[in-house]
Amino acid sequence: MKKMMCLLALAGLTASAAHAQKSAAVQAIEEYRAMLADGNPAELFEAKGEDLWKQKRGPKNASLQQCDLGQGPGVTKGAFVTLPRYFADTDKVQDLESRLLSCMENLQGFDAAEIAKTPFGKGEQNNVTALATWIAAESRDMTFNLPQVHAKEQIAYEVGKRLFFQRGGAHDFSCASCHGAENLRIRMQDLPNLTKNPGDGIGFAAWPAYRVSNGQMWGMQLRLNDCYRQQRFPYPGFASDATVALGVYLGVNSHGSKSIAPALKR
Amino acid sequence: MADPMRIRAKAENGKVTVRVLMSHEMESGQRKDSAGKVIPAWHINEVAASLNGKVVMTADWGPAVSKNPFLQFNVKGGKAGDKVAITWKDTKGDSRTDEATVS
Numbered sequence: 001m002k003k004m005m006c007l008l009a010l011a012g013l014t015a016s017a018a019h020a021q022k023s024a025a026v027q028a029i030e031e032y033r034a035m036l037a038d039g040n041p042a043e044l045f046e047a048k049g050e051d052l053w054k055q056k057r058g059p060k061n062a063s064l065q066q067c068d069l070g071q072g073p074g075v076t077k078g079a080f081v082t083l084p085r086y087f088a089d090t091d092k093v094q095d096l097e098s099r100l101l102s103c104m105e106n107l108q109g110f111d112a113a114e115i116a117k118t119p120f121g122k123g124e125q126n127n128v129t130a131l132a133t134w135i136a137a138e139s140r141d142m143t144f145n146l147p148q149v150h151a152k153e154q155i156a157y158e159v160g161k162r163l164f165f166q167r168g169g170a171h172d173f174s175c176a177s178c179h180g181a182e183n184l185r186i187r188m189q190d191l192p193n194l195t196k197n198p199g200d201g202i203g204f205a206a207w208p209a210y211r212v213s214n215g216q217m218w219g220m221q222l223r224l225n226d227c228y229r230q231q232r233f234p235y236p237g238f239a240s241d242a243t244v245a246l247g248v249y250l251g252v253n254s255h256g257s258k259s260i261a262p263a264l265k266r
Numbered sequence: 267m268a269d270p271m272r273i274r275a276k277a278e279n280g281k282v283t284v285r286v287l288m289s290h291e292m293e294s295g296q297r298k299d300s301a302g303k304v305i306p307a308w309h310i311n312e313v314a315a316s317l318n319g320k321v322v323m324t325a326d327w328g329p330a331v332s333k334n335p336f337l338q339f340n341v342k343g344g345k346a347g348d349k350v351a352i353t354w355k356d357t358k359g360d361s362r363t364d365e366a367t368v369s
Contacts, residue, residue: 039336043272044289215333 029188033264042133042210042262045217049134052127058108067103069096069135080139081259084247086150093156095247096132097221098239104128116238120222125238132219133208136261143258144205146251153248160249163242164195169233175246177231179203189266194250201260204250209263217262220247273366275350282344282368284315286337286352294329310335312355317341318348344368 053064053076069079070087084095090102104124105112115124148154167174178184179194192198198205207220218226224243225235236242269289276283288310295307313325322341337352344350348368355361 036336039285039287039338041287041289041334041336044269044287044334047272048269048289 025188026190029266033266036212037264040210040262040264041215042137042208042217042264045130045133045208045210046137046262047134049130049132049137052131053134058104058110060107060109062107062109064100064103064107064131066107067100069099076135076138078139078142080136080261081142081144082146084156084244084251085147086153091152092241093150093152093244093248095220095239095244096135097128097219098244100128100131100135101239112239118238120225120238121216129208129217129219129222133217133262136208136259139259140261141258143256144251144254146248146255148252156245156248157252159241160245160247163246164249169231171232173231173233175227175231194253197253197255197257200258201263202257204247204254205257205259206261206263206265208261209265211265213266218265268360268362271352271354271362271364273350273352273364275344275348275366275368277344277346277348277368280343282317282341282348282350284337284339284341284350284352286315288335288337288352288354290334290354290356292329292331292333292335296329308357310354310356312353313337314353315339315341316351316353317344319351 053067056063066073068074068087068089069076070082070085071077071079080096083099084093086093087099087102092098094102101110101112101115104110104115110124115128118125120129146153148157164175165180167177174180176195178186178191182193184191184193192203194203204220207223208218209223210217221238221243224246225238228235271289272287274285290310291308292310293305293308295304295309297305299305307329309329309331310327313323313327314321315323323339325337327335341350346368349365350368351363351365353361353363
């Protein structure tokens with residue numbers, strides 16, 4: 001019996017040592033990120049986005065300065081932390097990127113469907129990402145406060161929740177497989193639990209972000225579509241109702257959390 | 267035409283700390299595209315920094331520098347109000363110069 005107790009104690013010791021080791025590794029990664037954050041290349045995309053917002057472009061040769069992101073035409077400050085939300089003119093719940101597409105179509109005369117079909121990182125898609133980066137940066141350090149007043153906003157939340165838990169694809173994965181519990185990780189990457197509020201600057205509150213590993217700027221749409229890719233599930237598509245609904249679910253869950261976007265990712 | 271750089275320069279204790287973010291693909295020439303063909307090298311190979319028009323640093327860069335590179339260096343003797351200018355040239359002969367004021 002005594003021997004057994006001893007063994008148990010030993011087991012407890014190694015477990016806590018392993019835990020301490022892990023947090024040291026996590027600390028080292030955080031230190032590395034802090035070093036990189038000083039020169040976050042997302043700033044380059046912010047500058048580009050700000051320029052694009054004011055530039056006269058498209059078939060109608062107009063700027064986006066009359067674009068209504070939910071706070072009135074042309075108001076960019078604080079818009080990001082209330083998106084996705086319902087817009088009366090399009091009669092749809094839209095997130096930042098799908099709303100930008102509407103503005104680019106209505107104000108500048110671009111073909112929104114054409115841009116949505118363009119692969120990520122090509123042509124006008126790059127401009128949408130840069131615009132999203134700048135508008136997100138305009139709300140840096142503000143807290144998420146998505147409206148859940150309109151019936152369509154409430155429906156989008158419920159749809160997003162179901163999509164989050166819906167399993168499918170070759171591996172029978174759902175979003176919740178990776179983001180539905182505490183202390184999960186993929187290799188060294190900690191995975192936030194997105195079924196509740198993950199805290200300031202985590203999950204929904206960290207995108208758009210610059211990915212150091214591939215040198216790309218990613219908006220929330222690309223992030224969500226990439227989650228589906230990792231699930232071995234077909235892309236729902238850029239600015240699709242499915243990705244917007246997921247955005248509503250994640251955004252409402254993040255209520256009260258601070259946005260650090262545009263962030264820096266591994 | 268390349269996208270602009272972001273330059274921040276701060277004077278402290280008799281030296282100026284300059285931080286520069288450059289927007290560049292920095293293609294190493296080692297990668298292959300989806301068709302298996304080598305993507306030709308295309309990166310910045312010359313960087314020059316000047317303080318009030320006087321060159322204070324030059325650098326020769328190779329293909330191992332990351333995409334959208336970040337550069338930080340100190341200059342002795344600078345003060346607030348000075349002008350910092352950074353110029354890069356790449357292997358295609360393209361170049362870009364941006365200027366910032368020391369704060």
